[in-house]
Structure formats: structure tokens, C-alpha cells
Amino acid sequence: MKQIILPDGRELCYELIRKRVKNINFRIKDEDVVMVSASSKVPIKYIEQCLAKRAEFFFGAFEKIKARKAAQEKSAECVKWLGKELPVVVYDNSRETAVFDENECRVFTKDFGAENVQNLIRTARLERFKALCAELNEQVRTELKARGFEPPPAVITIKEMKSRWGSCSYKRGHISINLRLADYPRETVLSVFWHEYAHFWHHDHSDRFYRFLLDLYPDYYKHNNVLKTG
Numbered sequence: 001m002k003q004i005i006l007p008d009g010r011e012l013c014y015e016l017i018r019k020r021v022k023n024i025n026f027r028i029k030d031e032d033v034v035m036v037s038a039s040s041k042v043p044i045k046y047i048e049q050c051l052a053k054r055a056e057f058f059f060g061a062f063e064k065i066k067a068r069k070a071a072q073e074k075s076a077e078c079v080k081w082l083g084k085e086l087p088v089v090v091y092d093n094s095r096e097t098a099v100f101d102e103n104e105c106r107v108f109t110k111d112f113g114a115e116n117v118q119n120l121i122r123t124a125r126l127e128r129f130k131a132l133c134a135e136l137n138e139q140v141r142t143e144l145k146a147r148g149f150e151p152p153p154a155v156i157t158i159k160e161m162k163s164r165w166g167s168c169s170y171k172r173g174h175i176s177i178n179l180r181l182a183d184y185p186r187e188t189v190l191s192v193f194w195h196e197y198a199h200f201w202h203h204d205h206s207d208r209f210y211r212f213l214l215d216l217y218p219d220y221y222k223h224n225n226v227l228k229t230g
């Protein structure tokens with residue numbers, strides 16, 4: 001990458017590619033670089049004079065790219081994740097993925113379009129939630145065993161459900177977990193796991209069921225009531 005200093009002190013960056021082209025060609029690359037292709041016969045000094053002459057046009061084009069990126073970043077807004085509203089930050093990068101951490105959801109993409117950004121977030125969010133569920137499943141199974149209750153083999157399915165947070169077909173050894181739980185804190189998701197596992201021993205919602213559940217997970221109401229209010 002090279003740069004020229006304009007008479008007013010501003011810097012203009014460019015990348016030069018030597019090619020068999022007739023004239024000099026200019027192309028805007030990103031928000032701060034001009035790509036120049038020119039034949040090897042054209043001297044650098046002449047190329048730089050041409051760049052300086054067109055400087056206003058290039059800076060105008062950079063501004064437009066910056067404004068478009070800012071608008072697209074803003075449109076992605078926030079994403080709900082484990083009880084938090086994470087701001088979405090979009091990075092110009094070819095990884096084509098989204099990464100969730102404590103404070104933000106970082107999207108790495110070359111395509112800033114809202115639809116693409118949302119797709120990357122949705123895919124990453126599902127993967128992260130599946131991983132969390134696998135972890136919580138292991139946690140509950142380990143604790144059950146430690147308490148002397150041998151849990152039957154269980155297949156966990158994550159899916160979007162309308163009316164239930166989770167369900168347990170104890171006969172088939174199948175637990176479904178609502179993907180919408182990804183909006184809520186980890187402990188709330190855990191409370192749903194405890195609830196569904198408790199059904200392997202008590203199939204209804206009787207007092208006995210809740211006594212069993214609360215004995216295993218005393219904070220059940222504290223974390224599960226969140227789902228009733230919002």
C-alpha cells in the first residue's frame with residue numbers, strides 16, 4: 001500500500017497493480033483505498049498526479065461507503081441472548097460467522113446486508129444454544145446420578161415451540177427444549193431441564209412431582225418464574 005500527501009495535508013492511500021491496460025484504471029477499494037491498475041510504462045509520478053487531481057472524488061466515494069456501512073451496522077440492532085440484550089457489531093471480514101460473548105455479538109462478514117447479518121446471527125445462536133443444552137443436560141444427569149437417581153437415556157431436541165418451554169416423552173426417552181429459551185438466563189434454561197427430567201419419575205404435575213423437583217433443584221421457582229411473567 002502506498003500513499004500520497006495532498007497539499008492540504010490529507011493522505012490518500014492506493015494500491016498499484018501493474019497490468020497490461022491501455023490507460024490508468026481507478027477503482028475504490030473499501031472506505032480508504034484506491035486500487036490503481038496501470039501498465040509498467042506509466043511512471044509512478046504521473047499516477048500520483050492523476051490521483052491528486054481526482055482526490056475530491058475519491059474522498060467523496062469513501063464517505064459514501066462509510067455512511068452505508070454505518071447504516072447497515074445500525075440496522076442489526078441487538079440480539080437477545082441468555083437474559084441479555086447484546087449489541088450487534090459488524091466487522092468487515094471474510095470469516096462469515098457470528099460470535100457471542102458476554103458483552104456483544106460480533107458478526108464477521110463481507111456482506112453487510114441486513115438479511116445476511118441476521119442469518120449469520122441465527123445460525124450461530126442456534127449452535128451456541130445447542131452446545132449450552134448439551135452442557136446443561138450433562139450437568140443434570142451427573143447431579144441426578146450423584147443423588148442416587150439413574151436417569152434413562154434421553155435424546156434432546158431443540159426446536160421452536162409455541163406453547164411450551166419444554167416437554168418430556170418419558171416413554172420414548174425424548175426431551176424437547178424450546179429454542180426461545182435462548183432469550184433467558186442460563187439458570188432458567190437449567191430449570192426447564194430439571195423440570196423435564198423430573199417427569200421421568202413423576203409423569204404429572206402433582207404435589208409429589210414438585211416436591212421431587214424442588215428437592216433436586218431448590219431454586220426452581222426463582223429461575224423458572226421468569227418465564228411466567230415475560
Ligand SMILES: [Zn+2]
Pocket residue numbers: 195199205
Ligand atoms: Zn411438566
